[in-house]
Amino acid sequence: xxxxxxxxxxxxxxxxxxxxxxxxxxxxxxxxxxxxxxxxxxxxxxxxxxxxxxxxxxxxxxxxxxxxxxxxxxxxxxxxxxxxxxxxxxxxxxxxxxxxxxxxxxxxxxxxxxxxxxxxxxxxxxxxxxxxxxxxxxxxxxxxxxxxxxxxxxxxxxxxxxxxxxxxxxxxxxxxxxxxxxxxxxxxxxxxxxxxxxxxxxxxxxxxxxxxxxxxxxxxxxxxxxxxxxxxxxxxxxxxxxxxxxxxxxxxxxxxxxxxxxxxxxxxxxxxxxxxxxxxxxxxxxxxxxxxxxxxxxxxxxxxxxxxxxxxxxxxxxxxxxxxxxxxxxxxxxxxxxxxxxxxxxxxxxxxxxxxxxxxxxxxxxxxxxxxxxxxxxxxxxxxxxxxxxxxxxxxxxxxxxxxxxxxxxxxxxxxxxxxxxxxxxxxxxxxxxxxxxxxxxxxxxxxxxxxxxxxxxxxxxxxxxxxxxxxxxxxxxxxxxxxxxxxxxx
Amino acid sequence: xxxxxxxxxxxxxxxxxxxxxxxxxxxxxxxxxxxxxxxxxxxxxxxxxxxxxxxxxxxxxxxxxxxxxxxxxxxxxxxxxxxxxxxxxxxxxxxxxxxxxxxxxxxxxxxxxxxxxxxxxxxxxxxxxxxxxxxxxxxxxxxxxxxxxxxxxxxx
Numbered sequence: 001x002x003x004x005x006x007x008x009x010x011x012x013x014x015x016x017x018x019x020x021x022x023x024x025x026x027x028x029x030x031x032x033x034x035x036x037x038x039x040x041x042x043x044x045x046x047x048x049x050x051x052x053x054x055x056x057x058x059x060x061x062x063x064x065x066x067x068x069x070x071x072x073x074x075x076x077x078x079x080x081x082x083x084x085x086x087x088x089x090x091x092x093x094x095x096x097x098x099x100x101x102x103x104x105x106x107x108x109x110x111x112x113x114x115x116x117x118x119x120x121x122x123x124x125x126x127x128x129x130x131x132x133x134x135x136x137x138x139x140x141x142x143x144x145x146x147x148x149x150x151x152x153x154x155x156x157x158x159x160x161x162x163x164x165x166x167x168x169x170x171x172x173x174x175x176x177x178x179x180x181x182x183x184x185x186x187x188x189x190x191x192x193x194x195x196x197x198x199x200x201x202x203x204x205x206x207x208x209x210x211x212x213x214x215x216x217x218x219x220x221x222x223x224x225x226x227x228x229x230x231x232x233x234x235x236x237x238x239x240x241x242x243x244x245x246x247x248x249x250x251x252x253x254x255x256x257x258x259x260x261x262x263x264x265x266x267x268x269x270x271x272x273x274x275x276x277x278x279x280x281x282x283x284x285x286x287x288x289x290x291x292x293x294x295x296x297x298x299x300x301x302x303x304x305x306x307x308x309x310x311x312x313x314x315x316x317x318x319x320x321x322x323x324x325x326x327x328x329x330x331x332x333x334x335x336x337x338x339x340x341x342x343x344x345x346x347x348x349x350x351x352x353x354x355x356x357x358x359x360x361x362x363x364x365x366x367x368x369x370x371x372x373x374x375x376x377x378x379x380x381x382x383x384x385x386x387x388x389x390x391x392x393x394x395x396x397x398x399x400x401x402x403x404x405x406x407x408x409x410x411x412x413x414x415x416x417x418x419x420x421x422x423x424x425x426x427x428x429x430x431x432x433x434x435x436x437x438x439x440x441x442x443x444x445x446x447x448x449x450x451x452x453x454x455x456x457x458x459x460x461x462x463x464x465x466x467x468x469x470x471x472x473x474x475x476x477x478x479x480x481x482x483x484x485x486x487x488x489x490x491x
Numbered sequence: 492x493x494x495x496x497x498x499x500x501x502x503x504x505x506x507x508x509x510x511x512x513x514x515x516x517x518x519x520x521x522x523x524x525x526x527x528x529x530x531x532x533x534x535x536x537x538x539x540x541x542x543x544x545x546x547x548x549x550x551x552x553x554x555x556x557x558x559x560x561x562x563x564x565x566x567x568x569x570x571x572x573x574x575x576x577x578x579x580x581x582x583x584x585x586x587x588x589x590x591x592x593x594x595x596x597x598x599x600x601x602x603x604x605x606x607x608x609x610x611x612x613x614x615x616x617x618x619x620x621x622x623x624x625x626x627x628x629x630x631x632x633x634x635x636x637x638x639x640x641x642x643x644x645x646x647x
Contacts, residue, residue: 316617320597323620326499330627344600347623351607354630359536361637362543365517365644366535 499621503551503628509636512546541566543633551629558622561610 324343328334331350337343520542545566552559597616604619605611608626611619 319617320620323499323617323624326501326624327620327627330624340597341600344597344604347627348600348603348607351604351623351627351630354627354634355607357634358543358630358637359540361634361641362540363536364641365637366539 499624501621501625501628503625503632506632506636509547509550509629509632510639512550513543513633513636513640516542516546541569543637547629547633551632552625556622556625557614557618558609558611558626561613565609 320340324340327347328337328343331347334343334346337346517539520538544562548556548559548562548566554560554563601616601619604623605614608619608623610622614622
């Protein structure tokens, strides 16, 4: 309801406001406006902007009437102005002054309908709505406001709409000619609600550029602009966007945005926002919605959802999606699976299986007669160079001999089976090496180093290479020494 | 603030590096007196397993990877050794904490992943994915190395 309020609410000329002020169906807002001179023609049905007045309890009517009468009857010079019809600004100012007094007396009255409104409207104004009563009790701000006629108008009109907006207008120093400001197309000057604060910031930044050429900007704009830019360029900064300090001359736009925000709730799709905003505004903001952001400078798209949260969310999701693709390539058999949940399940299973494999292999290793494991570390280290240098040679020879091994390799069926399996072909050469190694004892460094050599180098090879080497070893006589020597030569 | 989309680096060294480290650790294990004798195989298995992980962490990531650091730190803690890592350029873990990096929707699976990958608890989800990718690669490499070794040394 409040949205509708704002939707239709252009800043009316003061006379209209004066008329609106005295809606008989009482509400707290009515308190503000009903205090107008009853001589003023009672306007016919309130506009939608004042619908919420109707919603309030009628019981307040009597109280307001009494207040009204008290006001009217109070002999003040301003009352004479009421009937004058001109200088509505003065009227309003006086009203506000009176409001202060009345607020003291009937603050509770204001409170109750406020809350009633709040409950009924169920808008984001809930919080700010509850604050006006205390505000109204303060006379100081009101008197201060009365100094500025234009501001007084607005304050009077919207003082109950939200404390934030109130404050916003406090700081803004709105010029009297509201119409100009409205037409200057400061679209993205969002004032009040928290829901729109984040809306304000990206919109502000995106539209600020066209706004600046529009001129006629309140003095606060440049500062706000820079701040907005900073916040947007930070992208995902959670910093509070401009407080309601930013004046919102175009309450219609505000209303639209508020409506949008309320309809869609907290998070909404950026595209929808952009479309709707465009449809609603359709003014100077000629910038199309921002294209997909680059990653360095995350620009806020026009009509960006509530806050930088969704911006950050989107970038984050893209990052995660990217990495999921990476993982998909790693994990075998994940191409068919789509969707994050299933993918993650697959990944988890794979990691678990790998870890189980490690455990199983370590068990096997521990049970191995690992006297051979007493490697000479220095030898190992010194072999590094050899390994790397000879690796290339081995690969070539391995590839060359691959065909040979495939054809000639009939001798040992066991080797056959081993060849097919992964790295199983090491069995026979290893076996042949074992006795030799054991025979020599462990002091024989060459054998040991040879052993480690072969192991390390075997592990470098692909299956084909190993096959070839094994084939070579088998093709020659299964002479242990010669075998190892041959292997060494190969290597 | 959002960094440029630089390619994610998940390179792992060759098998021989892994093999080297693992064999070194195994030989170190062998030198321990308590290793050979006992009949309690569980101890040995655990030690070998730990050696495998530690050597993998050293071979693959060193201190450049979060998971390897976490692994090494965990292992050192078990040995009551204090491990000091050189200071990284960015405080990776602390910076990310405040950012909104977790999403309740995907968090359940991510939680399981965090339990699996060492050091997963301190990472954001996107970083977790990166580390998982590297971890998977290293794990598979280590498995291959160990398989080779087992096959090579298996008594007939």
